Amino acid sequence: MSGEHIISNALFKAGCGCPPVVKGVKRIRGGKPTQGAEKSNILCRHHNSLLSPLDSTIGKISNFQAQANDENFEDTLWLEGELLERWLLKTVINTAAAGWLGPQKLLPSDDIVRAIFGLEPIPNKIGLYSVEGICPTYQPRGGASFKAINLKTPFGLIMGGAYISVNGMPLFASFNTDLTERLEQGEAPELLNYYSEKGLQHLYHPGALFMDRKKGARLYIGLSWNGFLTFGDGSKTPFPPRKGNDT
Structure with a gap:
């Protein structure tokens, strides 16, 4: 087994250099801040290495944020x-499979796993949404936070x-096609102004993530x-650049 980081270690390399501290997760008694709890045996080394491009992507974002x-x-x-979308889905699945959300470790469906590995397309309206605002628990030294959204079904949550x-x-990973609309309409009232005073706003597959400083x-x-890539005026350009294209 890989003993992989539940949230990519690349995200933290641009921070203060302090050891990652995990707090508020269910598998730690009382959710107390704990060092060394950031790893779990979820994948074998081979399959974990196949996801390196996803870890590299979030590392680039974190480095860019630090430079900013x-x-x-x-x-x-x-x-x-x-x-980035596949990294987001992978991270959500990791937290569930590692027992961060409760005493029972949750296993993902085969189609989600295949999508994370790039073997199947992710259905429309499932996956990555940008979120207006900033996480209120953000601290200058950096880090990541996680907030699960559970739905009631006849079979339980x-x-x-x-x-x-x-x-x-903040980014949002949705496994339900109408979940963002329901949240924006107040299904979880505590979230309506959690990230922004302007209210809860999501955008599916954004062309850009904006950073105000x-x-x-x-x-x-x-x-x-x-x-x-799609620009504000509606024009598009291939990305990654095609061979012979200097864009």
């Missing part, structure tokens, strides 16, 4: 949205989705979908 602390930093990060904040930037111009992370 310099008000003179002005750049744009370009990424494949599908890689199931996970409908989860918010994962990356150094304060206390000092310095607004920055953004551009995301391609289906092989294309």
Whole structure:
């Protein structure tokens, strides 16, 4: 087994260099802050290594966020949205399979696992949504936070989705096609102004993730979908650049 990081270690490398501390998870008695609880035996080494591009993607985002602390930093990060989406789904599944959400470790469906490995397409309206605002528990030293959304069914509670904040930037992984609409309409009242005073707002497959700073111009992370970056004027360009294309 790999003893893999439940949340990619690449996310934390741009931080203060302190050992990761896990707190508030169910498998730790009382949810107390604990070192060394960030790993779990979920995949074998071979299958874990196949997901390295996903870990690399979130590492690039974290490094970009760290550089953005310099008000003179002005750049744009370009990424494949599908890689970030698969990382987000992988991380949600990891937390469930590792027992972070409760005493019973949850196992994902085969189709979700295949989608995470890029072997099947992710259905429309399932997967990555950007979220307006910032995580209120964000701390300058960085880190990640997790908030599961459970749905009541005749068979009991199931996970409908989860918010994962990356150094304060909230993202939402949905396993239900209408979940974001239901949340925005107030199905979970405590979330309506949790991330933003403007209310709870989600955007499916955003073309960019925007970063407002206390000092310095607004920055953004551009995301391609289906092989294309889409700009505000509606124009598109291939990404990753095709051979012979200097874009």
